[in-house]
Amino acid sequence: METSPKRNKKHSIHKNPWFLGTVVCIFVVSVLVNIPIEKRKYGLSQSNLTTDYTGLLPERIERIVKVGGRTELQKIVKEANEKRQHISIAGMQHSQGGHTYYKESIVLDMKTFNKILEIDKQHKRIKVEAGATWEDVQEAIQPYGLALKVTQSQSIFTIGGSLSVNAHGRDIRFGPMAGTVREMTILTPTGEIKTVTRNDSEEWMKFVFGGYGLFGVILDVTLELTENDVYSIHTEELKTNEYEAYFSNLLSNNKTSMHYARVSVAPHSFLNEMYVIDYKNTGKKDHQTKLKKEHGARIGKLALDIGRQGGGLEDLFWKNQKLLIKSLDGDEITRNNAMRGNSAFMEFTKPGRVEVLQEFFVPVEQFEEYIRELKRFLSANDKNDDFKIHNITVRYAAKDDYTYLNYAKEDMFGLVILIQHGLKEKEIQNAKAIIQGWTDLTLKHGGGYYLPYYPYQTKEQFRKTYPSWEMFHEEKLKRDPNGVFQNIFYDYYF
Amino acid sequence: MKILSELYVPLVVSVGQVVIFPYYILWLKEASLTFTLFTWLFAAFSFSAALGYRMHQAGKKPANSYIPFLYMGMGGVYLFVGNISTSFEVLPFLALLFQVILGFLQGYHHAWHIEQNTFRLHAINHYLLVGIIMVALSFVKIISPTIFITIFGATLFICGLVFIFMKNNMDSAVSN
Ligand SMILES: Cc1cc2nc3c(=O)[nH]c(=O)nc-3n(C[C@H](O)[C@H](O)[C@H](O)COP(=O)(O)OP(=O)(O)OC[C@H]3O[C@@H](n4cnc5c(N)ncnc54)[C@H](O)[C@@H]3O)c2cc1C
Numbered sequence: 017m018e019t020s021p022k023r024n025k026k027h028s029i030h031k032n033p034w035f036l037g038t039v040v041c042i043f044v045v046s047v048l049v050n051i052p053i054e055k056r057k058y059g060l061s062q063s064n065l066t067t068d069y070t071g072l073l074p075e076r077i078e079r080i081v082k083v084g085g086r087t088e089l090q091k092i093v094k095e096a097n098e099k100r101q102h103i104s105i106a107g108m109q110h111s112q113g114g115h116t117y118y119k120e121s122i123v124l125d126m127k128t129f130n131k132i133l134e135i136d137k138q139h140k141r142i143k144v145e146a147g148a149t150w151e152d153v154q155e156a157i158q159p160y161g162l163a164l165k166v167t168q169s170q171s172i173f174t175i176g177g178s179l180s181v182n183a184h185g186r187d188i189r190f191g192p193m194a195g196t197v198r199e200m201t202i203l204t205p206t207g208e209i210k211t212v213t214r215n216d217s218e219e220w221m222k223f224v225f226g227g228y229g230l231f232g233v234i235l236d237v238t239l240e241l242t243e244n245d246v247y248s249i250h251t252e253e254l255k256t257n258e259y260e261a262y263f264s265n266l267l268s269n270n271k272t273s274m275h276y277a278r279v280s281v282a283p284h285s286f287l288n289e290m291y292v293i294d295y296k297n298t299g300k301k302d303h304q305t306k307l308k309k310e311h312g313a314r315i316g317k318l319a320l321d322i323g324r325q326g327g328g329l330e331d332l333f334w335k336n337q338k339l340l341i342k343s344l345d346g347d348e349i350t351r352n353n354a355m356r357g358n359s360a361f362m363e364f365t366k367p368g369r370v371e372v373l374q375e376f377f378v379p380v381e382q383f384e385e386y387i388r389e390l391k392r393f394l395s396a397n398d399k400n401d402d403f404k405i406h407n408i409t410v411r412y413a414a415k416d417d418y419t420y421l422n423y424a425k426e427d428m429f430g431l432v433i434l435i436q437h438g439l440k441e442k443e444i445q446n447a448k449a450i451i452q453g454w455t456d457l458t459l460k461h462g463g464g465y466y467l468p469y470y471p472y473q474t475k476e477q478f479r480k481t482y483p484s485w486e487m488f489h490e491e492k493l494k495r496d497p498n499g500v501f502q503n504i505f506y507d508y509y510f
Numbered sequence: 511m512k513i514l515s516e517l518y519v520p521l522v523v524s525v526g527q528v529v530i531f532p533y534y535i536l537w538l539k540e541a542s543l544t545f546t547l548f549t550w551l552f553a554a555f556s557f558s559a560a561l562g563y564r565m566h567q568a569g570k571k572p573a574n575s576y577i578p579f580l581y582m583g584m585g586g587v588y589l590f591v592g593n594i595s596t597s598f599e600v601l602p603f604l605a606l607l608f609q610v611i612l613g614f615l616q617g618y619h620h621a622w623h624i625e626q627n628t629f630r631l632h633a634i635n636h637y638l639l640v641g642i643i644m645v646a647l648s649f650v651k652i653i654s655p656t657i658f659i660t661i662f663g664a665t666l667f668i669c670g671l672v673f674i675f676m677k678n679n680m681d682s683a684v685s686n
Binding site: 031032033036037039040043044047048050051052053317321363364365366367368 | 543544546547550551553554557558560561564565568595596599602603606610
């Protein structure tokens with residue numbers, strides 16, 4: 017049988033080197049654009065060691081319980097109380113100091129306990145299980161034109177995890193996060209399920225919020241909501257010595273609802289320049305705008321990677337950041353979307369190195385002097401240092417009367433610092449020494465530091481920052497006499 | 511000597527590639543963040559191998575002149591993999607590049623190898639050697655995969671150099 021030339025040609029196209037070369041090129045390009053941004057592998061593991069987001073402080077745990085129902089949970093806690101077993105509680109595990117696990121403990125993985133229980137549009141309230149994330153809540157309330165009062169700058173955290181550190185964010189009007197909870201259901205260390213309010217005589221909320229999972233499991237909370245207002249973004253470049261006056265003016269007139277700022281860590285403008293981002297009320301409300309998804313993470317990451325090189329490249333990064341921020345001026349954004357900052361661009365995984373957060377609080381009226389001293393304490397160009405500072409943002413944390421272990425004994429600015437350092441013993445010791453020096457400087461100005469991060473600080477610095485630690489400890493021993501709720505954080509500081 | 515290098519070096523490559531595979535795959539798994547990417551990296555290898563195979567067939571110059579560089583190229587990639595220390599986000603991009611290079615070189619080598627007189631003999635030796643080495647490796651548990659990958663890379667690189675050296679010797683012997 018003879019084959020036609022046409023068929024022959026068709027038959028051999030796949031053997032043509034040009035065709036094959038094109039296939040390889042097309043395939044390589046499509047793989048390249050689809051390579052995902054590295055996500056750190058972290059978290060709970062029964063077969064390996066458990067860590068939190070940083071991968072530091074690895075520990076072997078006894079078992080993980082994926083929380084489903086309240087009765088099952090109650091049984092586990094009661095049994096642990098009787099048998100003197102330890103329990104730790106984990107949300108998204110973005111805390112960085114072993115707050116969510118303990119040696120040989122039973123770890124409750126709350127992520128599966130995440131139902132939205134009730135939305136009350138009229139009174140602007142939502143009742144939700146504590147393993148839900150802010151993202152889950154935003155998705156549920158956005159169609160009703162409602163928004164959260166206080167969250168962190170990102171929506172990736174669980175509600176239980178956020179309340180247990182009493183988080184703060186860009187909102188400057190509604191005070192501490194703990195103050196936005198009307199009601200809470202808690203499973204106590206002795207296995208009782210209690211529903212409590214702010215007026216509860218036993219003050220459970222005051223210990224549980226900012227209580228780092230040491231006083232029981234938050235099962236659900238009823239949160240107060242507000243309207244999904246539309247804001248117009250205002251950005252401005254300032255010198256750091258102008259910021260105090262700028263902010264007090266901002267706070268005293270009611271035009272702005274949310275605000276944060278970024279301080280330069282680039283060598284040529286180190287702690288001199290900053291820019292502010294204000295979310296100004298427009299009077300409009302929104303029911304329609306979709307919740308924004310994270311995009312541009314690869315470009316953002318590339319830019320941050322350039323900044324990470326330090327020196328001239330960090331100057332370049334800062335200049336670009338300013339341009340980018342300037343381009344946002346005048347844009348409109350909904351409250352819900354302003355509370356959903358990006359996070360994927362921050363991913364960093366390099367063998368032998370780690371990136372961690374620290375947050376220092378300083379009284380609002382101390383900001384200028386504090387920054388002046390900080391300039392003398394830190395090196396402006398860390399290109400050749402092991403300890404590198406990549407980013408500093410500033411938020412406002414209003415005076416907190418809702419929790420005992422509180423970081424805002426008066427109105428404070430929180431300076432969130434993104435730090436990178438090596439993991440060799442010498443490098444960790446160096447980072448410890450710098451951060452302890454920084455903490456002393458902060459304490460000198462009447463400030464302190466935030467507890468969800470890696471404990472570089474000493475016990476003494478902890479006690480100075482949180483003078484009510486003793487009372488907190490006494491209550492812990494009283495309410496949890498068998499030490500059911502345990503974590504590495506508690507072990508270290510108490 | 512020529513006979514020796516022609517006899518054994520291709521065997522080192524074909525046996526070595528299979529033996530190193532479990533170690534290399536560990537690295538590749540680590541470098542490819544998702545299962546999808548892991549499979550795509552294999553696909554990139556295969557497409558590139560098809561191209562390499564075809565390029566050998568379509569080549570006009572005698573392939574022998576490229577073979578030493580092919581060994582050195584493969585060796586270079588394995589040496590690089592064995593000694594790499596970079597941030598994780600760069601790894602998938604490097605892995606893709608390595609897969610394309612290795613695929614191309616392996617395809618090309620295979621096309622060349624099957625044309626050699628020794629190929630049939632190699633086939634049996636190949637299977638036997640792989641079996642024996644794999645059993646032997648099962649007893650070695652402590653050495654890290656990167657050490658094996660580095661050793662294999664260095665071996666290939668040296669094979670390439672040996673080939674060039676032999677070829678030069680042969681050429682000068684002929685011209686003398
Ligand atoms: C990239 C990044 C950005 C951040 N930004 C901010 C910010 O803008 N503002 C801010 O204030 N903080 C910020 N943080 C800190 C963050 O708010 C805390 O780490 C928070 O705890 C994270 O929530 P999570 O769900 O990961 O909690 P986890 O880390 O899982 O848990 C934190 C603590 O809460 C306890 N806990 C968790 N669930 C429960 C529960 N149901 N009942 C009782 N206890 C529970 C745990 O035992 C643990 O002690 C940031 C952290 C990161 C990594």
